[in-house]
Amino acid sequence: MKKYLVTGGAGFIGSAVAAKLLNQGNEVVIIDNLSTGYLQNIPDGATFIEGNCEDEHIVNKLNKQTFNAIYHIAGQSSGEISYDNPVLDMQANVQSTLVLLKYAVETGCKTFIYASSMSVYGDAQKLPVCETDTTIPKSFYAVGKLASEHYLRIYQSFGIKTIALRLFNVYGVGQNLKNLRQGMASIYLAQALQTNRILVKGSTDRFRDFVYITDVVNSFLTSAQSNIPSGVYNVCYGDKTHVGQILELISNQLSTMTEISIIDSTPGDQFGIYGDPTLFEKTFGFKNEISFQNGMIKMIAWAKNNI
Ligand SMILES: NC(=O)c1ccc[n+]([C@@H]2O[C@H](COP(=O)([O-])OP(=O)(O)OC[C@H]3O[C@@H](n4cnc5c(N)ncnc54)[C@H](O)[C@@H]3O)[C@@H](O)[C@H]2O)c1
Known part of the structure:
Protein backbone atom coordinates (compact mmCIF):
# COMPACT_ATOMS: atom_id res chain seq x y z
CA MET A 1 0.00 0.00 0.00
CA LYS A 2 1.33 3.45 -0.92
CA LYS A 3 0.99 6.46 1.34
CA TYR A 4 0.33 10.02 0.14
CA LEU A 5 0.10 13.45 1.73
CA VAL A 6 -2.58 15.63 0.16
CA THR A 7 -2.69 19.21 1.38
CA GLY A 8 -5.92 21.07 0.74
CA GLY A 9 -7.84 17.79 0.87
CA ALA A 10 -10.95 19.55 2.22
CA GLY A 11 -11.11 21.75 -0.89
CA PHE A 12 -12.47 21.20 -4.39
CA ILE A 13 -9.41 19.75 -6.15
CA GLY A 14 -7.62 18.26 -3.12
CA SER A 15 -10.66 16.28 -1.97
CA ALA A 16 -11.14 14.81 -5.46
CA VAL A 17 -7.44 13.83 -5.66
CA ALA A 18 -7.57 12.29 -2.17
CA ALA A 19 -10.77 10.37 -2.98
CA LYS A 20 -9.26 8.83 -6.10
CA LEU A 21 -6.06 7.84 -4.28
CA LEU A 22 -8.14 6.18 -1.55
CA ASN A 23 -10.31 4.40 -4.14
CA GLN A 24 -7.16 2.91 -5.60
CA GLY A 25 -6.35 1.39 -2.21
CA ASN A 26 -3.77 3.88 -1.00
CA GLU A 27 -3.36 5.50 2.40
CA VAL A 28 -3.96 9.27 2.47
CA VAL A 29 -3.13 11.93 5.04
CA ILE A 30 -4.69 15.36 4.59
CA ILE A 31 -3.62 18.72 6.00
CA ASP A 32 -6.14 21.54 5.61
CA ASN A 33 -6.92 24.65 7.64
CA LEU A 34 -10.59 24.67 6.52
CA SER A 35 -10.31 28.32 5.42
CA THR A 36 -12.23 27.60 2.20
CA GLY A 37 -12.54 23.82 2.52
CA TYR A 38 -15.13 21.81 4.43
CA LEU A 39 -14.89 18.87 6.81
CA GLN A 40 -17.59 17.06 4.85
CA ASN A 41 -15.38 17.16 1.72
CA ILE A 42 -12.73 15.01 3.39
CA PRO A 43 -13.15 11.53 1.95
CA ASP A 44 -13.83 8.61 4.28
CA GLY A 45 -10.70 6.74 5.17
CA ALA A 46 -8.32 9.73 5.06
CA THR A 47 -6.39 10.78 8.16
CA PHE A 48 -7.03 14.48 8.78
CA ILE A 49 -4.74 17.05 10.40
CA GLU A 50 -6.33 20.48 10.80
CA GLY A 51 -4.03 23.49 10.46
CA ASN A 52 -1.83 25.61 8.23
CA CYS A 53 0.69 23.86 5.98
CA GLU A 54 3.13 26.71 6.54
CA ASP A 55 3.23 26.05 10.31
CA GLU A 56 6.05 23.68 11.19
CA HIS A 57 4.24 22.57 14.36
CA ILE A 58 1.37 21.34 12.18
CA VAL A 59 3.71 19.58 9.74
CA ASN A 60 5.48 18.00 12.74
CA LYS A 61 2.20 16.20 13.48
CA LEU A 62 3.07 13.98 10.51
CA ASN A 63 5.63 12.37 12.86
CA LYS A 64 8.31 12.17 10.16
CA GLN A 65 6.44 9.51 8.16
CA THR A 66 7.69 9.09 4.60
CA PHE A 67 5.19 9.51 1.78
CA ASN A 68 5.41 8.01 -1.71
CA ALA A 69 4.48 11.49 -2.91
CA ILE A 70 3.37 14.82 -1.51
CA TYR A 71 0.55 16.55 -3.36
CA HIS A 72 0.69 20.18 -2.27
CA ILE A 73 -2.71 21.46 -3.33
CA ALA A 74 -3.64 23.64 -0.34
CA GLY A 75 -3.45 27.34 -0.84
CA GLN A 76 -5.20 30.63 -0.89
CA SER A 77 -6.84 29.99 -4.24
CA SER A 78 -8.07 33.39 -5.42
CA GLY A 79 -6.19 36.15 -7.26
CA GLU A 80 -8.79 38.66 -6.09
CA ILE A 81 -8.47 37.65 -2.42
CA SER A 82 -4.67 37.88 -2.58
CA TYR A 83 -5.13 41.67 -2.61
CA ASP A 84 -6.94 41.59 0.77
CA ASN A 85 -3.80 40.40 2.56
CA PRO A 86 -0.70 39.76 0.43
CA VAL A 87 1.29 38.58 3.46
CA LEU A 88 -1.27 35.89 4.27
CA ASP A 89 -1.32 34.90 0.61
CA MET A 90 2.47 34.54 0.60
CA GLN A 91 2.38 32.41 3.76
CA ALA A 92 -0.34 30.10 2.42
CA ASN A 93 1.08 29.80 -1.09
CA VAL A 94 4.86 30.17 -0.75
CA GLN A 95 5.96 29.51 2.82
CA SER A 96 3.81 26.36 2.86
CA THR A 97 5.66 25.05 -0.21
CA LEU A 98 9.06 25.60 1.39
CA VAL A 99 8.05 23.97 4.68
CA LEU A 100 6.72 20.92 2.82
CA LEU A 101 9.73 20.66 0.48
CA LYS A 102 11.98 20.71 3.55
CA TYR A 103 9.82 17.98 5.09
CA ALA A 104 10.16 15.93 1.90
CA VAL A 105 13.97 16.12 2.02
CA GLU A 106 14.10 15.31 5.74
CA THR A 107 11.86 12.26 5.41
CA GLY A 108 13.15 10.83 2.11
CA CYS A 109 10.04 11.61 0.06
CA LYS A 110 11.15 11.63 -3.59
CA THR A 111 8.12 13.06 -5.41
CA PHE A 112 6.54 16.47 -4.87
CA ILE A 113 3.59 17.65 -6.95
CA TYR A 114 2.36 21.20 -6.75
CA ALA A 115 -0.87 22.95 -7.78
CA SER A 116 0.48 25.93 -9.68
CA SER A 117 -1.58 28.18 -11.90
CA MET A 118 -1.84 29.63 -15.40
CA SER A 119 -1.84 33.02 -13.64
CA VAL A 120 2.00 32.85 -13.62
CA TYR A 121 1.98 33.89 -17.31
CA GLY A 122 0.25 37.24 -16.70
CA ASP A 123 -0.80 38.92 -19.94
CA ALA A 124 0.45 36.40 -22.47
CA GLN A 125 2.54 37.76 -25.34
CA LYS A 126 1.25 35.04 -27.64
CA LEU A 127 -1.57 32.50 -27.51
CA PRO A 128 -1.87 29.67 -26.75
CA VAL A 129 0.75 29.92 -24.00
CA CYS A 130 3.31 27.17 -23.62
CA GLU A 131 5.55 26.35 -20.70
CA THR A 132 8.65 28.09 -22.11
CA ASP A 133 6.83 31.42 -22.59
CA THR A 134 7.62 34.46 -20.46
CA THR A 135 6.06 34.60 -17.00
CA ILE A 136 5.12 38.06 -15.71
CA PRO A 137 2.64 37.47 -12.87
CA LYS A 138 0.06 40.25 -12.41
CA SER A 139 -1.33 39.46 -8.95
CA PHE A 140 0.12 38.69 -5.51
CA TYR A 141 -1.40 35.23 -5.92
CA ALA A 142 0.43 34.64 -9.20
CA VAL A 143 3.75 35.86 -7.79
CA GLY A 144 3.38 33.30 -5.01
CA LYS A 145 2.65 30.47 -7.44
CA LEU A 146 5.68 31.36 -9.57
CA ALA A 147 7.92 31.66 -6.50
CA SER A 148 6.82 28.18 -5.42
CA GLU A 149 7.64 26.80 -8.87
CA HIS A 150 11.18 28.16 -8.52
CA TYR A 151 11.56 26.63 -5.04
CA LEU A 152 10.48 23.30 -6.55
CA ARG A 153 13.13 23.66 -9.26
CA ILE A 154 15.86 24.36 -6.74
CA TYR A 155 14.80 21.40 -4.58
CA GLN A 156 15.38 19.06 -7.54
CA SER A 157 19.07 19.34 -6.66
CA PHE A 158 18.22 17.54 -3.37
CA GLY A 159 17.17 14.49 -5.37
CA ILE A 160 13.43 15.12 -5.38
CA LYS A 161 11.31 14.87 -8.51
CA THR A 162 9.18 18.02 -8.56
CA ILE A 163 6.25 18.73 -10.79
CA ALA A 164 4.34 22.01 -11.03
CA LEU A 165 0.98 21.64 -12.72
CA ARG A 166 -0.07 24.99 -14.16
CA LEU A 167 -3.80 24.53 -13.76
CA PHE A 168 -6.00 26.62 -16.03
CA ASN A 169 -9.63 27.21 -14.98
CA VAL A 170 -10.70 24.10 -13.11
CA ASP A 209 -9.32 27.69 -20.86
CA PHE A 210 -11.57 25.40 -18.80
CA VAL A 211 -10.39 21.99 -17.66
CA TYR A 212 -12.76 19.57 -15.98
CA ILE A 213 -12.09 18.23 -12.47
CA THR A 214 -11.80 14.55 -13.45
CA ASP A 215 -9.17 15.42 -16.06
CA VAL A 216 -7.28 17.44 -13.43
CA VAL A 217 -7.39 14.53 -10.97
CA ASN A 218 -5.95 12.21 -13.65
CA SER A 219 -3.15 14.72 -14.23
CA PHE A 220 -2.25 14.78 -10.53
CA LEU A 221 -2.24 10.99 -10.24
CA THR A 222 -0.24 10.45 -13.43
CA SER A 223 2.36 13.03 -12.28
CA ALA A 224 3.54 10.66 -9.57
CA GLN A 225 4.40 7.89 -12.07
CA SER A 226 8.12 7.30 -12.46
CA ASN A 227 8.09 7.96 -16.24
CA ILE A 228 6.99 11.59 -15.76
CA PRO A 229 10.06 13.80 -15.36
CA SER A 230 10.42 16.88 -13.16
CA GLY A 231 9.06 19.98 -14.81
CA VAL A 232 6.32 22.48 -15.31
CA TYR A 233 3.23 21.42 -17.26
CA ASN A 234 0.15 23.23 -18.54
CA VAL A 235 -3.00 21.44 -17.43
CA CYS A 236 -5.54 22.81 -19.86
CA TYR A 237 -8.02 21.74 -22.50
CA GLY A 238 -6.34 23.91 -25.14
CA TYR A 274 -5.62 29.67 -23.10
CA GLY A 275 -2.94 27.04 -23.02
CA ASP A 276 -0.96 24.80 -25.32
CA PRO A 277 -1.33 21.23 -24.00
CA THR A 278 1.34 19.72 -26.34
CA LEU A 279 4.05 19.13 -23.72
CA PHE A 280 1.52 17.71 -21.27
CA GLU A 281 -0.02 15.36 -23.85
CA LYS A 282 3.36 14.13 -25.10
CA THR A 283 4.68 13.49 -21.59
CA PHE A 284 1.54 12.21 -19.85
CA GLY A 285 0.31 10.18 -22.81
CA PHE A 286 -3.29 11.39 -22.79
CA LYS A 287 -5.43 14.41 -23.68
CA ASN A 288 -7.77 16.08 -21.26
CA GLU A 289 -11.03 14.82 -22.59
N1 LIG B 1 -9.66 25.96 -9.12
C1 LIG B 1 -8.87 26.46 -10.06
O1 LIG B 1 -9.33 26.85 -11.15
C2 LIG B 1 -7.39 26.56 -9.85
C3 LIG B 1 -6.59 27.05 -10.89
C4 LIG B 1 -5.22 27.17 -10.69
C5 LIG B 1 -4.67 26.77 -9.49
N2 LIG B 1 -5.46 26.31 -8.49
C6 LIG B 1 -4.83 25.93 -7.23
O2 LIG B 1 -5.27 24.63 -6.85
C7 LIG B 1 -5.34 24.55 -5.44
C8 LIG B 1 -6.71 24.05 -5.02
O3 LIG B 1 -7.70 24.95 -5.48
P1 LIG B 1 -9.24 24.66 -5.28
O4 LIG B 1 -9.95 25.17 -6.46
O5 LIG B 1 -9.46 23.28 -4.82
O6 LIG B 1 -9.56 25.68 -4.10
P2 LIG B 1 -10.19 25.44 -2.66
O7 LIG B 1 -10.24 26.78 -2.03
O8 LIG B 1 -11.44 24.64 -2.77
O9 LIG B 1 -9.11 24.52 -1.95
C9 LIG B 1 -8.02 25.02 -1.23
C10 LIG B 1 -7.94 24.23 0.07
O10 LIG B 1 -6.75 24.60 0.78
C11 LIG B 1 -7.08 24.89 2.13
N3 LIG B 1 -6.08 25.85 2.59
C12 LIG B 1 -5.93 27.13 2.18
N4 LIG B 1 -4.84 27.68 2.76
C13 LIG B 1 -4.30 26.71 3.52
C14 LIG B 1 -3.17 26.65 4.37
N5 LIG B 1 -2.37 27.71 4.52
N6 LIG B 1 -2.90 25.50 5.02
C15 LIG B 1 -3.72 24.42 4.91
N7 LIG B 1 -4.81 24.42 4.12
C16 LIG B 1 -5.09 25.55 3.44
C17 LIG B 1 -8.51 25.41 2.08
O11 LIG B 1 -9.19 25.27 3.32
C18 LIG B 1 -9.11 24.53 0.99
O12 LIG B 1 -9.63 23.33 1.53
C19 LIG B 1 -5.00 25.93 -4.90
O13 LIG B 1 -3.64 25.95 -4.52
C20 LIG B 1 -5.23 26.83 -6.09
O14 LIG B 1 -4.43 27.99 -6.04
C21 LIG B 1 -6.80 26.19 -8.63
Missing part, protein backbone atom coordinates in the same frame (compact mmCIF):
# COMPACT_ATOMS: atom_id res chain seq x y z
CA TYR A 171 -14.46 23.55 -12.77
CA GLY A 172 -16.94 20.77 -12.21
CA VAL A 173 -19.00 18.71 -9.83
CA GLY A 174 -17.95 19.37 -6.23
CA GLN A 175 -16.79 22.96 -6.75
CA ASN A 176 -17.53 25.38 -3.93
CA LEU A 177 -20.69 27.25 -4.90
CA LYS A 178 -20.53 29.39 -1.76
CA ASN A 179 -17.20 31.01 -2.63
CA LEU A 180 -18.17 33.89 -4.89
CA ARG A 181 -14.59 35.14 -5.23
CA GLN A 182 -12.93 32.12 -6.82
CA GLY A 183 -13.86 30.04 -9.89
CA MET A 184 -15.33 31.87 -12.88
CA ALA A 185 -17.84 29.21 -13.99
CA SER A 186 -18.89 28.32 -10.44
CA ILE A 187 -19.43 31.97 -9.48
CA TYR A 188 -21.68 32.68 -12.49
CA LEU A 189 -23.58 29.44 -12.00
CA ALA A 190 -24.13 30.02 -8.26
CA GLN A 191 -25.36 33.56 -8.90
CA ALA A 192 -27.72 32.42 -11.65
CA LEU A 193 -29.19 29.70 -9.44
CA GLN A 194 -29.46 31.86 -6.32
CA THR A 195 -30.60 35.24 -7.65
CA ASN A 196 -31.14 34.86 -11.40
CA ARG A 197 -28.68 37.72 -11.78
CA ILE A 198 -25.01 37.41 -12.77
CA LEU A 199 -22.50 40.08 -11.86
CA VAL A 200 -19.59 40.03 -14.32
CA LYS A 201 -16.38 41.66 -13.10
CA GLY A 202 -14.83 42.86 -16.38
CA SER A 203 -15.70 42.44 -20.03
CA THR A 204 -17.73 39.54 -21.42
CA ASP A 205 -15.07 39.34 -24.17
CA ARG A 206 -12.54 37.96 -21.69
CA PHE A 207 -11.67 34.32 -22.23
CA ARG A 208 -10.28 31.34 -20.36
CA ASP A 239 -9.42 25.85 -26.14
CA LYS A 240 -10.71 29.33 -25.40
CA THR A 241 -14.14 30.03 -23.97
CA HIS A 242 -15.38 33.62 -23.72
CA VAL A 243 -17.28 34.87 -20.69
CA GLY A 244 -20.22 35.59 -23.01
CA GLN A 245 -20.32 31.90 -24.05
CA ILE A 246 -20.38 30.79 -20.40
CA LEU A 247 -23.32 33.10 -19.66
CA GLU A 248 -25.19 31.84 -22.71
CA LEU A 249 -24.60 28.21 -21.81
CA ILE A 250 -25.82 28.75 -18.25
CA SER A 251 -28.92 30.63 -19.40
CA ASN A 252 -29.76 27.95 -21.97
CA GLN A 253 -29.27 25.08 -19.55
CA LEU A 254 -31.33 26.77 -16.82
CA SER A 255 -33.94 27.88 -19.40
CA THR A 256 -34.13 31.30 -17.77
CA MET A 257 -33.48 34.89 -18.82
CA THR A 258 -30.64 35.62 -16.40
CA GLU A 259 -29.98 39.34 -15.82
CA ILE A 260 -26.35 40.29 -16.52
CA SER A 261 -24.64 43.29 -14.87
CA ILE A 262 -21.10 44.29 -15.77
CA ILE A 263 -18.80 46.08 -13.33
CA ASP A 264 -15.06 46.89 -13.21
CA SER A 265 -12.65 43.98 -13.41
CA THR A 266 -10.76 42.76 -10.35
CA PRO A 267 -7.13 43.83 -9.86
CA GLY A 268 -4.54 41.54 -11.42
CA ASP A 269 -7.08 39.86 -13.70
CA GLN A 270 -5.74 38.55 -17.01
CA PHE A 271 -7.87 39.60 -19.99
CA GLY A 272 -7.66 36.39 -21.95
CA ILE A 273 -5.58 33.24 -21.86
CA ILE A 290 -14.05 16.69 -21.20
CA SER A 291 -15.13 19.67 -23.33
CA PHE A 292 -16.44 22.79 -21.61
CA GLN A 293 -19.94 22.22 -22.98
CA ASN A 294 -20.11 18.63 -21.66
CA GLY A 295 -18.48 19.48 -18.34
CA MET A 296 -20.85 22.38 -17.70
CA ILE A 297 -23.89 20.24 -18.45
CA LYS A 298 -22.74 17.77 -15.76
CA MET A 299 -21.93 20.59 -13.34
CA ILE A 300 -25.23 22.42 -13.84
CA ALA A 301 -27.24 19.22 -13.26
CA TRP A 302 -25.32 18.66 -10.01
CA ALA A 303 -25.46 22.31 -8.89
CA LYS A 304 -29.27 22.49 -9.17
CA ASN A 305 -29.51 20.00 -6.28
CA ASN A 306 -26.49 21.16 -4.31
CA ILE A 307 -26.80 24.94 -3.98
